[in-house]
Amino acid sequence: PTDDGRLVPLSSVARIRGESSIGTIRRVEGKREITITADALGEVDQQAVNAGMEAYWSSTLASQFQDVDLVVGGEFSDFSTLLLDILRVFILGIFLMYLILGTQFNSYSQPFLILLSVPFAFIGVVLYLFVSGTPLSTTVIYSAVALAGIAVNDAIVLISFINERRAEGVDTSEAVLEAASTRIRPILLTSLTTIAGLLPTAIGVGGYSVVWSPMASTIMVGLVFSTISALFIIPLLYGAIYDRTRRNAQ
Template structure:
């Protein structure tokens, strides 16, 4: 059920770490083969780079000094020969286009026969006479994580499949596999990011509940009545989860955001009821009579305000958006069910708690 969190690159991501590049590459290939065996995976790839070949030029210190060629001049001449240099500018209809002069050096032998000119003496000499040239393979990018070499393996998932389930299957396959010593792995895909985000949402929800309680405490000058009002929060959560289940939606990150947003909405109905009950009590009515009158007289405005909100959210439900649809369903169902339950649960709890408190 846990999907649709923040963008993480791929729903299923496995990070491999170690100090042996060859073992890491082999392990990454094995993981890719495992993913290919799991139903529902597609676009399996990793973030490794292919080896590239580079010319490594090591100047012969004595020879370069004899010919009066500095290391800077040597580097500059080689750079111009291999990468080219802007020699002029072509102008056409007010636009400028650089003209790049490039050589056709492709092999080690051609580079060795490159003529290097000394700016001090004006003499020219073959590159191979003043430097040793090697052709070496190197990685253009080396990924690291916590000081170790790292390779991440990615996989998208087909429609109708769960990243959590695929991750569990891969985890079981990794446990059964004979992983090389010194190679470690950890999941870093969608489910892991969701758990991290849910923790942040939980902190935000707790802070929101405490803030609402403090405001109600100041307003009602009572410790018990704000707690009764906050009983609408679990009612809203029950409603949101029920709505997501009925609409076959996952308990996603955006759905959780919708549920947190409900914290400041659903308490309004309870505030109206409790405030009206208090007003009735001040007129000398009993607690039971005050609760019944509050429900009878406040039901219509409460239900009207709820339905206008639900109607306003309806277009988002049928928008087909993976972002807005779960959030709208969580808001609508949580608001509707909590409103209906509030009209029953809150007066009952108020009656029980306040009668016991008075006694």
């Protein structure tokens, strides 16, 4: 209504038409953001899908939409963040293990020999993922971190025995050979009992679990490789290092 009480038709002051508009405008760092969601079709490698999208955007669409930036988020972004966090925790754990072992063995080199079991265990994990086609998931990563603490047990038993024999006056080479021959039974029994306990879960006795079965399989295969390294590779390296040290001292 006007001041004198007359009614003015809305069509005389405005044009009415139906159009679509953005219900909510989101901004990130001052830039307008539009979120597009999608689900992966079947069991595909999400990392490869995201890499393909980014490659297609860079090669084809980026030149057409120069004011638009593509940022891949969702589960892929969460997984990448989680991976970095777990990596930091893993590095801290390895450092603490080195400090504890260095204090226990009163040596700087022997903790390195013991911790060599960890990369050998990870080699087994990588081979397991490649052969079985199991995707790299958070479950596998968590089990690999747990494996790092399990894999060093055999090497600790072996090197402790070698140090005891050397303290009794036995030559390094003889101590290494004796440790490899006499400690093989307890080392194998320890590993085999652990593997036997994980085997039903790994093969899915009573039903396959997408969470627990890959975790058990990861620990099993990694433990096999760490046991092999403890029985063969670590004794050889121990003998080579301390024989060279003894010769240099002489």
